[in-house]
Amino acid sequence: MTDPGADAHLRETCVSSEELARGSFLKVLCDTVALPDGGTATREYVVHPGAVMVVPLIEEPGEPLRVVLERQFRYPVAQVMVEFPAGKLDSGEGTQFCAQRELREETGYQASGWVRAGVIHPVIAYSTEFIDVWFARGLTAGPQQLDRGEFLEVFTATAEEVVAWCLQGRITDAKTVAAALWLQSYMAGNWTPAWGPAVELFVEPASE
Numbered sequence: 001m002t003d004p005g006a007d008a009h010l011r012e013t014c015v016s017s018e019e020l021a022r023g024s025f026l027k028v029l030c031d032t033v034a035l036p037d038g039g040t041a042t043r044e045y046v047v048h049p050g051a052v053m054v055v056p057l058i059e060e061p062g063e064p065l066r067v068v069l070e071r072q073f074r075y076p077v078a079q080v081m082v083e084f085p086a087g088k089l090d091s092g093e094g095t096q097f098c099a100q101r102e103l104r105e106e107t108g109y110q111a112s113g114w115v116r117a118g119v120i121h122p123v124i125a126y127s128t129e130f131i132d133v134w135f136a137r138g139l140t141a142g143p144q145q146l147d148r149g150e151f152l153e154v155f156t157a158t159a160e161e162v163v164a165w166c167l168q169g170r171i172t173d174a175k176t177v178a179a180a181l182w183l184q185s186y187m188a189g190n191w192t193p194a195w196g197p198a199v200e201l202f203v204e205p206a207s208e
Contacts, residue, residue: 009036012043025049025088048129052099053086053175055117055183056109057137058156065159065187068107068139069176072152082165083173086131095132096199103136104201105145107154112138115193117182122174131175133182135193159183 012033021028030044056068067084074081087102089095096114104110117133146152157165165171166180185191 011036012041015040020044044126046123046127046129048127049089049091050095050130050132051086051088052095052102052132052134053084053179054099054103055084055133055135055179056103056107056111056139057135057159058139059137066156067159067162067183068109068154068156069162070106070152070154081173082171083176084179086175094199096134097201099132099134099136100198100201104142105147106150106152108142108144109136109139110142110198111136112140112198113195114198115195117179117191117193120175120178122178133175133179135182135186137195159187 012035015032015034017029017031019027020030025048027047028044029047030042033041033043035041058066058068060066070083070085071080072083073079085103085106087098087106089098093101096116099114100110113136115135117135120131120133121129122131123129144154162171162176163180163184166177171177171180182191186193
């Protein structure tokens with residue numbers, strides 16, 4: 001990383017912006033930008049609110065480290081993908097709150113220990129999307145709370161299997177491949193997370 005001030009010979013600046021399309025949570029813009037050499041160009045990109053991914057760890061004494069994964073059909077690529085639980089941020093929502101909510105809703109699990117691993121930008125050429133990466137441990141199973149129209153399978157695998165599947169091309173989801181880096185470092189003892197507690201989630205009271 002370098003000082004942004006030292007990157008003037010690389011930076012582009014917006015001259016004008018046009019909205020091309022808007023959906024329920026995404027919009028597409030086309031910006032005219034000034035280039036470092038004085039010329040101009042257009043940049044089309046998707047504005048995304050950001051998301052989280054959770055790597056849920058199952059740690060049992062004397063047993064290999066296991067993780068919770070999902071199988072879900074992803075329409076744009078017309079494939080069932082293996083990936084870690086994830087979801088977009090709601091307006092004004094903190095990333096740990098979102099991570100806990102998505103883990104509970106998609107898998108039914110809740111976790112007592114949480115740590116933020118970092119952030120990834122999965123599609124830097126055409127989207128503002130970022131994904132905050134969280135690890136969770138101390139899992140307690142419970143019922144899923146899937147959204148209407150959401151269908152997925154939850155399963156577990158060893159961390160070593162996940163890394164192998166990434167290397168073999170069986171897992172191609174970008175965020176899950178990125179998580180394999182942290183998993184490898186965690187297993188090797190090269191990353192020592194500073195675990196913290198869960199934050200309180202608001203739960204709608206049951207109707208009488």
